[in-house]
Amino acid sequence: MKRLFAFVAVITLLGFGASQYVVAQEDPTETSAVEEVTQESAPAEGGELHKKIKAKFIEGGAQFMGAILLTLIFGLALAIERIIYLNLATTNTDKLLKKVEDALENGGVDAAKEVCRNTRGPVASIFYQGLDRYDEGIEMAEKSVIAYGGVQMGLLEKNLSWIALFIAIAPMLGFMGTVIGMIDAFDKIRIAGTVSAQLVAGGIQIALITTVSGLIVAVILQIFYNYILSKIDAIVNSMEDSSIALIDILVKFNVKK
Numbered sequence: 001m002k003r004l005f006a007f008v009a010v011i012t013l014l015g016f017g018a019s020q021y022v023v024a025q026e027d028p029t030e031t032s033a034v035e036e037v038t039q040e041s042a043p044a045e046g047g048e049l050h051k052k053i054k055a056k057f058i059e060g061g062a063q064f065m066g067a068i069l070l071t072l073i074f075g076l077a078l079a080i081e082r083i084i085y086l087n088l089a090t091t092n093t094d095k096l097l098k099k100v101e102d103a104l105e106n107g108g109v110d111a112a113k114e115v116c117r118n119t120r121g122p123v124a125s126i127f128y129q130g131l132d133r134y135d136e137g138i139e140m141a142e143k144s145v146i147a148y149g150g151v152q153m154g155l156l157e158k159n160l161s162w163i164a165l166f167i168a169i170a171p172m173l174g175f176m177g178t179v180i181g182m183i184d185a186f187d188k189i190r191i192a193g194t195v196s197a198q199l200v201a202g203g204i205q206i207a208l209i210t211t212v213s214g215l216i217v218a219v220i221l222q223i224f225y226n227y228i229l230s231k232i233d234a235i236v237n238s239m240e241d242s243s244i245a246l247i248d249i250l251v252k253f254n255v256k257k
Contacts, residue, residue, distance in 0.1 A: 071217055075217070082159060086231040089120075093238050100112045104253045109131055113131045123242050126148050129145060130247070138251055141250055142247050168218075174214020177206060
């Protein structure tokens with residue numbers, strides 16, 4: 001189910017990006033004609049933001065704007081996949097601990113392991129590993145819980161490095177477009193032999209649009225990245241607290257035996 005949700009999110013984002021990129025590659029004359037017809041047929045207030053974004057995308061140049069858009073698409077796809085995974089990994093640890101304790105008292109270790117098998121999330125997986133090594137002693141169960149906790153933490157942080165990479169790449173692509181736009185403007189000045197605002201406006205416009213676009217993409221992905229980190233921290237804290245509580249339950253159960 002997690003993979004299905006992630007796949008749908010990726011397909012949706014890729015479809016949106018492809019449509020925007022195709023629009024950017026269309027002939028400007030055809031685009032203008034389509035926009036005129038749309039403006040005549042659609043209400044004045046409908047779709048204005050979409051038209052403005054599309055116009056700025058085309059003005060910024062298909063190459064760099066397309067690269068920035070792809071950075072946004074892939075970054076959001078990974079971020080959405082992580083958010084879905086982390087939400088599904090969140091567990092009510094108090095409720096799980098109560099179930100495990102009741103199972104230990106009424107059915108023993110096997111019953112507690114069955115409870116963990118039927119519960120979703122990394123906390124239940126860690127509990128299962130500790131219960132599975134319970135016969136080898138409390139100390140071995142504790143080591144198993146700690147070791148498997150590190151494994152689960154690695155799974156929670158999967159793909160975060162790629163999201164961080166896209167956050168770093170987006171403004172770099174924008175600044176690269178800025179440099180190329182300024183080079184184009186100065187080339188026109190050199191060829192014309194004179195400075196004219198109209199002459200260099202195109203290059204400066206490309207430079208500013210690509211810079212702003214790269215920064216916007218980086219800000220959006222950074223917000224998702226920080227949210228993901230906060231979710232991971234919350235799950236890890238829950239894992240640590242519940243693991244300590246599990247060991248206490250096992251010690252109490254061992255004393256009763």
